Structure formats: structure tokens, C-alpha cells
Amino acid sequence: MVAPEHTPPSAWPARKPRLLLVDDQPVQLQVLYRTLAGEYQLFMATGGEQALKVASEQLPDLILLDVVMDGLDGFEVLARLRQQRDTADIPVIFVTARGGEDIETRCLEAGAVDFIPKPINPSVVRARVRTHLTLKFQTDLLRTLAYVDGLTGVANRRQLDQRLAIEWARAQRHGSALSLILVDVDHFKAYNDLYGHQAGDDALRLVAACLREHVRRSTDLVARYGGEEFACLLPDTDADDARALAEALLAEVRALGIPHRQGAVGGVLTASMGVATRRGPAHPGWQPALLLGLADAQLYEAKRLGRARVCAAVLGQEGG
Numbered sequence: 520m521v522a523p524e525h526t527p528p529s530a531w532p533a534r535k536p537r538l539l540l541v542d543d544q545p546v547q548l549q550v551l552y553r554t555l556a557g558e559y560q561l562f563m564a565t566g567g568e569q570a571l572k573v574a575s576e577q578l579p580d581l582i583l584l585d586v587v588m589d590g591l592d593g594f595e596v597l598a599r600l601r602q603q604r605d606t607a608d609i610p611v612i613f614v615t616a617r618g619g620e621d622i623e624t625r626c627l628e629a630g631a632v633d634f635i636p637k638p639i640n641p642s643v644v645r646a647r648v649r650t651h652l653t654l655k656f657q658t659d660l661l662r663t664l665a666y667v668d669g670l671t672g673v674a675n676r677r678q679l680d681q682r683l684a685i686e687w688a689r690a691q692r693h694g695s696a697l698s699l700i701l702v703d704v705d706h707f708k709a710y711n712d713l714y715g716h717q718a719g720d721d722a723l724r725l726v727a728a729c730l731r732e733h734v735r736r737s738t739d740l741v742a743r744y745g746g747e748e749f750a751c752l753l754p755d756t757d758a759d760d761a762r763a764l765a766e767a768l769l770a771e772v773r774a775l776g777i778p779h780r781q782g783a784v785g786g787v788l789t790a791s792m793g794v795a796t797r798r799g800p801a802h803p804g805w806q807p808a809l810l811l812g813l814a815d816a817q818l819y820e821a822k823r824l825g826r827a828r829v830c831a832a833v834l835g836q837e838g839g
């Protein structure tokens with residue numbers, strides 16, 4: 520059975536999808552507006568520069584872009600959208616009067632997902648917009664499933680490994696600092712045994728949210744590293760700052776006040792932290808695994824010394 524047109528496919532978000540309509544002729548914009556108003560949240564631009572500005576401010580789900588415009592034309596706008604990280608993946612449908620024979624091919628080769636000829640047929644526009652939004656939202660969903668931990672909503676191990684490789688290469692290139700905090704919940708097996716697996720899951724969600732709330736720089740990453748273990752990747756963060764942050768996280772996790780009768784201290788759930796920092800000039804033999812290994816060794820040391828504490832070490836020359 521075909522779903523009625525007003526039933527959004529399941530990958531669609533609960534909010535109204537956001538469309539940016541771009542045409543330098545107000546009459547054409549109005550036609551598009553009348554065709555799509557109601558079902559979508561619409562933004563409009565009457566030129567290329569304005570389109571780029573609105574796109575980066577509003578991050579629409581889909582852009583309907585006129586090809587022939589004064590100033591920046593549609594091809595230039597699309598090329599610039601692709602150069603910006605935030606707008607690079609926004610699908611674009613070109614809308615244009617039939618030009619030369621190869622215009623459709625040119626539009627698709629430039630990276631547009633589709634091409635709609637003017638004068639537009641409203642039901643064709645609505646159908647194509649719907650199709651491309653569905654593809655876009657399915658892609659978003661797959662990306663989320665591939666890179667986000669299902670239980671806690673923070674990054675998963677795959678995302679951590681990829682970001683660590685990127686940040687490691689950057690730190691080596693610039694000789695900049697890169698820190699990693701491994702956070703492991705203390706006596707978590709006992710917690711599960713005492714309070715049940717469901718309560719264990721809830722506790723992991725609370726700890727993840729706590730880490731995310733306090734690891735705040737836009738370049739930082741909080742990830743679930745394994746069962747009851749998390750990682751905080753901190754680019755451009757030297758040993759002292761990383762240690763201070765780890766101490767703060769230690770206090771914040773404890774301050775959650777999650778009761779744990781067999782916890783390490785104070786009858787509440789705590790975590791141990793292992794911190795590793797790389798600094799100074801690049802060393803050709805160094806690999807990201809070295810930073811992970813060092814953080815892991817520090818975590819082990821924190822556990823060995825009685826848990827609910829921070830241990831830290833540095834990879835690289837002193838004062839580098």
C-alpha cells in the first residue's frame with residue numbers, strides 16, 4: 520500500500536523539514552513558495568550571496584537553487600556550499616528554464632541531486648522534494664547509527680578512532696598538545712549486581728551526560744570507549760589543563776550522587792580517570808595507539824591506588 524502524501528516517512532524528524540528557496544526573480548520564488556508552504560519551513564533568498572548566508576545560518580535540509588542569476592550563479596553557489604563543512608552535505612536541486620541540451624547533465628555533474636525545469640509543475644516539485652528529503656533523512660539516520668552510541672548518545676568507538684587519528688596527525692604536524700582522558704566507572708559489576716542491569720544502563724547515561732556537559736569546547740569529543748568506559752579527546756589541551764579537567768569530571772561524577780552501597784568512596788558511584796598528553800615535536804615512530812595505551816596504563820594505576828582518582832602522564836619532552 521502506498522502511504523498517503525501527508526504521512527512523513529519514518530526517518531523524518533518530528534519537526535517540519537527546512538527548505539531554502541533561491542531565485543533572483545521574486546515571481547518565481549512566490550510560485551515555489553505557494554507550492555511548498557504548509558508542509559515545510561521555508562527560507563528564501565534572491566541572490567547567490569544571500570543564499571550562502573542563509574544556508575550557513577539556517578542549515579536547511581534541502582535547497583532549491585536557481586541556476587541563472589546575476590552575481591553568483593547556481594553553479595558557483597553550489598561549489599561554495601560544498602567547501603563549507605556545515606553546508607557541504609546539504610542536497611541541492613537545481614531549478615532552471617530549459618537551456619542548452621546539456622544543462623541537465625551539467626547540473627548533475629556539478630553535484631546537484633536533481634534538476635527541475637521551469638516552468639515548474641507543482642506536483643512534480645512536491646514529489647521530488649519529498650523523495651530527496653527522505654533520502655537525506657535516511658542518510659542522517661544511518662550516519663547517526665554508525666557514529667553514535669545507542670545507549671548514551673555520545674560518540675561511539677568508531678567516531679573516537681577516526682577523530683583520534685585526525686587530531687593525532689594534526690598535533691604531530693603542528694607540534695601541538697593533544698590530551699586523552701579515559702574514564703572508567705568504579706565497581707560497576709557490583710552496581711549491576713546490586714541494582715540491576717537497567718539501573719546500570721541509567722547510570723551510564725547519567726555519567727555520559729555529565730561528561731558531555733563539562734567537556735565543552737567545540738573541538739572536544741566525548742565517546743563511549745567500551746562497556747562502562749568513556750574517553751574524552753581534547754585537542755590543543757596541555758597536561759595541566761587536561762589533569763584539571765579530569766579532576767573536575769571526577770568531582771562532577773561523584774556529585775551526581777548515584778547511590779552505590781559498594782562504591783569506592785562515600786556510598787556513591789565514582790569513576791577513575793587515566794590522562795595522557797602528547798606534546799612537543801613530532802616523533803616519527805609515534806602512533807595514536809601510544810596515547811591510548813598511556814591513558815589506559817594511567818587508568819590502571821588509578822584503579823590500583825584505590826579508584827576514584829586521577830593519574831596522568833605525558834608523552835613527549837618536558838616543557839615542550
Ligand SMILES: Nc1nc2c(ncn2[C@@H]2O[C@H](COP(=O)(O)OP(=O)(O)OP(=O)(O)O)[C@@H](O)[C@H]2O)c(=O)[nH]1
Pocket residue numbers: 670703704705706707708709711715716717718719720723745746747822826
Ligand atoms: N548495565 C550495563 N552494564 C554494562 C554495560 N557494559 C558493561 N557493563 C558492565 O560493566 C561491568 C564492568 O565490570 P568490570 O570490568 O569487572 O569492572 P568494575 O566492576 O567496574 O571494576 P573496576 O573497574 O575495577 O572498578 C561488567 O559487569 C559489565 O557487564 C552496559 O551497557 N550496561
